[in-house]
Structure formats: structure tokens, C-alpha cells
Amino acid sequence: MSLMFASPVRITPTVRSFTLTSSRRCNYTVMSAVRSDSASTCSVFTKFQNDCETPTPFLRNVADAISDDMRAGLAVEGGGDLPMILTYVDALPSGKEEGLFYALDLGGTNFRVRSVQLGGKQERVVAAESEQLSIPKELMIGTSEELFGFIASNLANFVAKEKPGRFQLETGKKREIGFTFSFPVNQTSIVSGTVIKWTKGFKVSGMEGKNVVACLNEAMEAHGLDMRVSALVNDGVGTLAGARYWDEDVMVGVILGTGTNACYVEQKQKIPKLHSKSSSGTTIINTEWGGFSKILPQTIFDQELDEESINPGEHLYEKMISGMYLGEVVRRVLLQMCKTTDLFGQSIPVKLSTPFALRTEDLCKMQEDNTDDLLSVGTILYNIFEVEANLKERKRVVEVCDTVVKRGGRLAGAGIVAILEKIERETKRMASGQRTVVAMDGALYEKYPQYRRYMQDALVELLGHSLASHVAIKHTKDVSGLGAALLAATNSIY
Ligand code: ADP
Ligand code: MG
DSSP states (O other): OOOOOOOOOOOOOOOOOOOOOGGGGOOOOOOOOOHHHHHHHHHHHHHHHHHOOOOOHHHHHHHHHHHHHHHHHHHSTTSSOOOOEEEEOOOOSOOOOEEEEEEEOOOEEEEEEEEEEHHHHEEEEEEEEEEEEOOHHHHHTSBBHHHHHHHHHHHHHHTTTTTTOOOOOOOTTEEEEEEEEEEEEEETTTEEEEEOOOOOTOOOBSSSOOBBBHHHHHHHHTTTTOEEEEEEEEEHHHHHHHHHHHOOOOOEEESSSSSSEEEEEEEGOGGGGGGGGTOOOOOEEOOOOGGOOOOOOOHHHHHHHHHHHSTTSOOOHHHHHHHHHHHHHHHHHHHHHHHOTTTSSSOGGGGGSSSSSSSSHHHHHHHHOOOOTTTHHHHHHHHHOOOOOOHHHHHHHHHHHHHHHHHHOOOOOOOOHHHHHHHHHHTTTTTTTTOOOEEEEEEHHHHHHHHHHHHHHHHHHOOHHHTTTTTTEOTTTTHHHHHHHHHHHHOOOO
């Protein structure tokens, strides 16, 4: 497996002096069922654009507020918006791991199963196989038996197809699994934890207070699978561990996919809630930063999205920066523009009222359109909303996409800076010229170049050129699965 190395972030900052005052936010035109064609003095779009602004001083405040919540969460349980979960992962992969291990990855959109035959320091990954399925929508809001039954039955199919020549399980050993469960979990050991809350549109019943691993074990037993979960990790931890296997400078793992999260290497002595002052060394902290909800540039569209979500009032950062929501924010803005101006003609397209009709993938495709007449923007709008948009309208739609993506990318950058600065305060590694790598996974970061660029701009603006020159953001596709398998190896009972 080869990893793509991004070059250190070297982007000219676009620093503007901008004082954030409430006066820059003006009132939206009141939403009405009857369209009013009169041009508002402060149009929906202009106001939205203003409200989404994230000038450098404002981003600095966001990074500092995230940093404060990190500190508060490390001090006591529930001290801040960020739970700063102890992951019980103290040892990261060394490269010496050997044997056959499995990984299950329950993300927000997809479910992946993977097997890896590890050959130690020299041979590394000898063989690997993986399979990906989309998670049926009904399972996201069904029962735990249904969800874990789905996981176990697909795992059983996967194992049944295994080619014996390629993969070898040592006699006397059970197949061991690293289980990546990408929802906030209150971890009680490396192999147990309970769901704190569901996110990303999931709401699975029957799991309150129940050990996630026990749920999987029951389902595996029901499917006649004699396997053992040796590590319960989250996708951020998996990403950090998987990337560290190839690169010793990896200190942070960030997810920007359906949802978002970040994990990093922390000094145990800097974790007051660990209550063991003598503890030395490092451990991985799962920030669950998606839960950050302070001082964010929330517009009426974000508020309405939040109110109608499965977890109102929570995970406001995630709702502004992650793939599940960017398209939906744009749709809400377009709908309001349609209601108050003559965007898309005289009538309001019915499909524009369908929640989540516009996906983040669609925004990305529209922003990719380099043609003068924005042909593919027109096609996408026609296919999704059945509207025939003229060139001016297409341009306007792209501007709305860019506004939302810019805000999302920049806010994500501020979060990364908060973590990097914390690491820097404790280790001074960047100041002493040591390369520091942020391992990144998730299709939003991978596939959305504008998002990536905005994120990197923010990083340089806040960190400054000097420190930023030692930071590399390294996209490590699907590495979290490898990381989970490696952590199963590290925590093997054999
Ligand atoms: P998960 O978060 O479920 O582990 P991924 O990392 O594959 O899965 O992320 C899937 C999410 O990434 C989608 O929900 C979507 O929001 C976003 N995404 C997928 N493809 C693209 C794309 N081409 N452009 C922008 N965003 C995308
Ligand atoms: Mg994922």
C-alpha cells in the first residue's frame, strides 16, 4: 500500500483586517409562502455571504475557543463541548506486527470489511482484501439487532470468500478484529465502550448503556462466527494508527467525510482527568470535535437545519464543516432565494423543498465546471431540481456553494490549528524544525479541491508561515481500516 504525501502546506495567506461586529450581520428577508419579486436591500445571498465570513481574527477566536474546550475536556469529564475521550490506545503500531487481522469500519455512509496479512518490519502488508457496502438507510434508524446483524452477516460472507493461500491464520488463534465505530463512544477499555450519542443521521434503538462490542459479539455468535474483537477504535484513531505505521511523524488523525472528528497524541501528564500524576508517556485522545458548538457563524439556515436534525443543539461544528451537511445548507439558501427573488423563474421548484436533495458531491461537481456557460451546473440543477437555470442563476448557485464550502474548509482549518498548537506548546517540535503530519481520511477532503484549499489557507493564516512550513497534511485513504487491524494486532490476546 502506498500513501500519498502532500507537500508541506505552502500557501500565501489572504489576511484581511476585519473586525467582527454584529453590525455586519443584517436581517434576512422574512420567509413567505408568496413570492415577492421586489429586490431586497439586503438580499438573501448578500446577507448569507456576510454571515458566513470567517476573517482571520474570527478564525483565531474559533481556534482559541476549541482549544479552551479541549483543555476543559481534559480536566474533567464533560468540562467542555469536546469530550476528549480516553481511547486506551497508548501504543501506536511499530511496524513489527505480524499475522492475519481484520477490520470492520462502520462510518456514516459506508461499511467496510478488510483483512490484512502483516509480515513485520520488512514485509509490512503482505496481502490485503477489502469490501465496501453502503449502509441501508433503514438500518441507520432501526434496532441494534438489525444493524449488527447486517455487519455480522457481511463479515461472515467476507470470511467465507477468503483465499486460504493468501491469508494464514496461525493454528490455535481466533480471527481478531479491530472494530472502527465512528460515533462518540464512552470508552471503558480497549475492547468496550457505550454510545454517548448518535450523530450523522443515525439513531439506533436498543443500545442505551450497552457495550458496542457486546452487540457485535452477540450478532457474530448468531451468525456462527468465531471471531474476537481485540480493539474498539474510532475512525480518527484508526487513521492516526494506520498512518503512523508508515510515517513516524504522524501526530494527528482527522476525518472529513460524512461527519468529522480528530484524534491526536497527548502527553499523559497533561490529562488531569487521568488522575495518575505519575503516568508518563503518551496516549491517543479522541476529541470528538464535531461536538464543538460555540461562537460559530450560524445563519438562520444552519439554525433550521439543526432544529430539524436528529440531534438538535448538538454537533454544530460538524453541521458546518462535514460532508453530510454542506449540500443541505446550500439547498436551504437556494430555497429561500427562490422564495424571495425570481431565482429559477416564477414558481418554486417542488424538489427544492426536499431535505438533503442536494448532496455535497453535487456542490463539488458544480464547482468543477470550468465552462463559460456552466453547462454541467445547468445539467445538475435540472437533474436534481428539474429547473432550467439561466447563466446568471448558475453563477449564483456556484457562489452559494463556494460560500458554504469556504466557511466549512476554513473552520476545519481552525480546528486543526487548535490541535497543532496544543501539541506545539507541549513538545516545541515544529519550532525545532520537526515535521509534523496530520493524517487525513474522508471523501470530503479527498474529493473536494476547493474545500482542501480553504482549509489550508486557514491553517497558514493562523499558524504563520514558519510553523506551517513544518506541517504536512497527508491524505491517507482508507487507512483507518489498516489502523484498526494494526491496533487489533497490538492488543492481541495471543
Ligand atoms: P464515511 O464518512 O461514511 O466513512 P467517506 O469518507 O467515504 O465515508 O465520506 C463520504 C462523504 O463524503 C459523503 O457523505 C459526502 O458528503 C462526501 N463526499 C463523497 N464524495 C464527494 C465528492 N466527490 N465531493 C465532495 N464530497 C464528497
Ligand atoms: Mg470513514
